[in-house]
Amino acid sequence: MDHTTRPSPASASTTRVVDVLVPVALNQTYSYRVPRGMELAPGDVISVPLGPREVVAVVWAENARPDPRLHNRLKDVSEKLDVPPLRAELRQLVDWVSTYTLSARGMVLRMTLRMGENLGPERTRLGVRLIGEPPRRLTPARRRLIEVLSDGLLHGKSEAAREAGVSSGVIDGLVDEGTLTVEAMPPPAAPPSPDPSYAQPDFSREQRSAVDVMRTLAASGSFHVALLDGVTGSGKTEVYFEAIAENIRRGKQTLILMPEIALTGQFLDRFAQRFGVRPLEWHSELTPRTRARSWAAISEGKAPVVVGARSALFLPYADLGLIIVDEEHDQAYKQDDGAHYHARDMAVVRAHIAKIPIVLASATPSVESEVNARKGRYQRVALPSRFGGQHMPHIEAIDMRRAPPPRGRFISPVLAEQIRHAIERREQALLFLNRRGYAPLTLCRACGHRFACTICDAWLVDHRFRQRLVCHHCGFSMPRPNICPHCAAEESLVAVGPGVERLQEEAASIFPESRTMVLSSDLITSIETMRSELNEIAEGRVDIIIGTQLVAKGHNFPRLNLVGVIDADLGLSNGDPRAAERTFQLLNQVVGRAGREQGRGVGYLQTHQPEHPVIKALIASDREAFYASEIEIRERTGYPPFGRLASLIVSAGDRPTAEGFARKLVAVAPLDERIQVLGPAEAPLAVIKGRYRFRLLVKSLRNVDLSQYLREWLEAGPKTKGNLKLEVDVDPQSFL
Numbered sequence: 162m163d164h165t166t167r168p169s170p171a172s173a174s175t176t177r178v179v180d181v182l183v184p185v186a187l188n189q190t191y192s193y194r195v196p197r198g199m200e201l202a203p204g205d206v207i208s209v210p211l212g213p214r215e216v217v218a219v220v221w222a223e224n225a226r227p228d229p230r231l232h233n234r235l236k237d238v239s240e241k242l243d244v245p246p247l248r249a250e251l252r253q254l255v256d257w258v259s260t261y262t263l264s265a266r267g268m269v270l271r272m273t274l275r276m277g278e279n280l281g282p283e284r285t286r287l288g289v290r291l292i293g294e295p296p297r298r299l300t301p302a303r304r305r306l307i308e309v310l311s312d313g314l315l316h317g318k319s320e321a322a323r324e325a326g327v328s329s330g331v332i333d334g335l336v337d338e339g340t341l342t343v344e345a346m347p348p349p350a351a352p353p354s355p356d357p358s359y360a361q362p363d364f365s366r367e368q369r370s371a372v373d374v375m376r377t378l379a380a381s382g383s384f385h386v387a388l389l390d391g392v393t394g395s396g397k398t399e400v401y402f403e404a405i406a407e408n409i410r411r412g413k414q415t416l417i418l419m420p421e422i423a424l425t426g427q428f429l430d431r432f433a434q435r436f437g438v439r440p441l442e443w444h445s446e447l448t449p450r451t452r453a454r455s456w457a458a459i460s461e462g463k464a465p466v467v468v469g470a471r472s473a474l475f476l477p478y479a480d481l482g483l484i485i486v487d488e489e490h491d492q493a494y495k496q497d498d499g500a501h502y503h504a505r506d507m508a509v510v511r512a513h514i515a516k517i518p519i520v521l522a523s524a525t526p527s528v529e530s531e532v533n534a535r536k537g538r539y540q541r542v543a544l545p546s547r548f549g550g551q552h553m554p555h556i557e558a559i560d561m562r563r564a565p566p567p568r569g570r571f572i573s574p575v576l577a578e579q580i581r582h583a584i585e586r587r588e589q590a591l592l593f594l595n596r597r598g599y600a601p602l603t604l605c606r607a608c609g610h611r612f613a614c615t616i617c618d619a620w621l622v623d624h625r626f627r628q629r630l631v632c633h634h635c636g637f638s639m640p641r642p643n644i645c646p647h648c649a650a651e652e653s654l655v656a657v658g659p660g661v662e663r664l665q666e667e668a669a670s671i672f673p674e675s676r677t678m679v680l681s682s683d684l685i686t687s688i689e690t691m692r693s694e695l696n697e698i699a700e701g702r703v704d705i706i707i708g709t710q711l712v713a714k715g716h717n718f719p720r721l722n723l724v725g726v727i728d729a730d731l732g733l734s735n736g737d738p739r740a741a742e743r744t745f746q747l748l749n750q751v752v753g754r755a756g757r758e759q760g761r762g763v764g765y766l767q768t769h770q771p772e773h774p775v776i777k778a779l780i781a782s783d784r785e786a787f788y789a790s791e792i793e794i795r796e797r798t799g800y801p802p803f804g805r806l807a808s809l810i811v812s813a814g815d816r817p818t819a820e821g822f823a824r825k826l827v828a829v830a831p832l833d834e835r836i837q838v839l840g841p842a843e844a845p846l847a848v849i850k851g852r853y854r855f856r857l858l859v860k861s862l863r864n865v866d867l868s869q870y871l872r873e874w875l876e877a878g879p880k881t882k883g884n885l886k887l888e889v890d891v892d893p894q895s896f897l
């Protein structure tokens with residue numbers, strides 16, 4: 162070795178280096194020098210300079226043998242932050258998810274560091290207290306203020322001003338006179354913890370045995386997956402609450418994942434009824450301050466129960482003991498922008514790494530979970546009947562070929578008749594149509610012109626409430642014109658097909674006396690308005706509810722006994738390998754809203770293909786038939802879970818560039834007889850936001866490490882430059 166380049170022993174021993182993962186789109190760690198006097202260990206949350214910025218990052222590993230030539234080029238860690246270190250299990254999860262999904266490790270880390278960037282310390286709130294005699298000059302404002310403070314206690318300064326109806330100047334004046342003092346308010350008390358014994362219900366015999374399993378599971382404190390498989394209204398929530406109660410007793414934290422946090426108002430109340438307080442919520446609409454507080458509470462172990470959307474999976478729990486995944490089959494668990502990951506699957510991975518139990522709950526488990534339960538990999542905990550002896554809804558098909566609605570209408574006379582009966586009985590009816598807006602297509606009767614998005618391969622959807630034609634893929638919108646832009650004909654535009662808004666118009670015209678309400682994600686301005694609308698329905702102040710899949714999920718509407726599915730065929734014909742599964746799950750769930758309190762639920766499926774296996778299984782309430790046929794098809798065709806899939810989506814600003822790159826990519830795919838590379842094919846949604854899209858589908862046997870195959874292929878393959886983009890989606894849920 163060349164002695165001249167070796168560092169002197171002194172400099173080697175005094176310069177410590179750590180490898181740091183920064184939350185940006187990079188896989189590798191960066192080395193930083195540890196300033197003298199700073200103690201750092203893996204997991205510590207730190208602040209480091211990154212280019213011109215300071216970023217919050219995490220020590221990923223000690224670098225025992227830093228390359229001496231780099232010493233002088235390395236930057237120093239700026240600061241060690243005063244937050245608990247990320248535990249090894251969470252760092253392992255970040256590594257695992259990144260390796261599996263081929264997402265940059267820094268991007269996965271970013272999901273755990275969502276603590277609200279550098280807000281600084283909490284502002285201390287000021288309080289005001291009455292301490293001296295009133296001054297001689299007493300205005301009415303001063304008198305009111307002294308009245309408010311007459312108890313001699315410390316009041317929030319701004320609250321006191323508001324209560325007395327005075328400006329803060331009035332307070333300051335009295336402080337100057339020595340009548341009042343201003344002091345710092347003590348920090349707000351931590352909310353009380355959920356009480357596991359607050360209000361435990363009496364369980365039915367069937368529920369009791371499931372509850373026993375739940376308690377044993379939570380007490381086991383080891384990795385174990387239970388599939389809580391119970392029909393709608395069987396009391397799955399009540400049952401898994403007992404696993405949570407047990408976990409709280411053990412002093413550990415629980416994470417409850419929900420597919421759609423905007424819809425959990427009723428859930429929070431039910432939780433409070435059972436445990437005395439609401440759990441901590443985690444979702445994207447939290448204010449930065451609340452987010453920072455919640456992050457701190459979670460990482461310090463002060464939040465015993467957290468309910469959140471998929472991103473809550475990556476939070477730094479101090480001592481997570483149990484994970485619940487509610488509605489585990491829901492496709493909203495798949496994130497398709499940024500890192501492509503499936504939160505249910507990654508929750509199982511987290512439970513495995515952390516060696517803790519996990520409960521997956523559903524009335525219609527995903528085919529994956531169903532197969533795992535059949536093979537004994539997951540423990541099935543079944544609740545085959547509704548609580549309180551209520552009957553499951555009776556389901557009938559309405560053959561739209563035999564009982565069609567009048568022209569331009571979408572509600573069959575048969576269904577209309579049933580709605581009429583429901584209203585006469587002062588019950589509610591729910592009309593389900595998974596289409597937002599008024600009409601999915603607008604065309605000109607004179608020239609045939611159809612309104613399409615200028616930058617997407619999609620029709621513009623007519624939204625009458627907003628008075629605009631809207632693209633559902635890029636958000637482009639334009640006012641609905643009065644004349645055809647193509648042939649200039651006047652009054653010639655017609656709406657084609659139904660959306661929920663049009664359905665409301667139809668329902669209101671058939672039942673002019675009834676109160677209708679549309680529930681659709683685009684009409685929601687905030688979680689709060691959503692929650693209050695749902696309460697209005699639950700209180701019976703609406704007769705006919707018209708909704709998209711938003712209404713399918715988790716609500717209890719006591720007076721709802723009739724559900725009409727306007728187009729049961731809608732999801733069946735889109736060529737998606739999961740079309741049958743999705744339709745079965747969605748329609749089962751929607752119809753399951755009916756008859757939960759009174760047990761007289763009826764579901765009507767308007768269909769043009771009553772012979773379709775999915776429709777037949779729904780009508781016969783024959784779950785077994787559905788799973789048997791679906792599992793057989795997947796097994797025969799090698800689709801998940803019997804084989805594995807990944808999608809590669811190539812996009813570019815022009816078609817030839819995208820297609821050319823996709824072809825080059827396929828040409829260099831390593832040969833492996835266990836793996837098929839299909840395509841490239843133009844994506845069903847061929848253009849989004851002006852980007853032309855081509856798809857490759859990679860299909861392998863079940864035991865192949867598909868992620869590793871993809872990594873080797875893409876490392877050796879052509880590189881994207883300029884406008885080209887390559888997205889990798891392991892275990893794709895969407896095939897558009």
Ligand code: ADP
Binds near residue numbers: 363365
């Ligand atoms: P699921 O989630 O399986 O659809 P839920 O947990 O929502 O079912 O229960 C359906 C309804 O039955 C809810 O109103 C719930 O409060 C009630 N319920 C279930 N089990 C019990 C019980 N043991 N005691 C009292 N009410 C119950």
Ligand code: ZN
Binds near residue numbers: 614616618634637
């Ligand atoms: Zn568009």
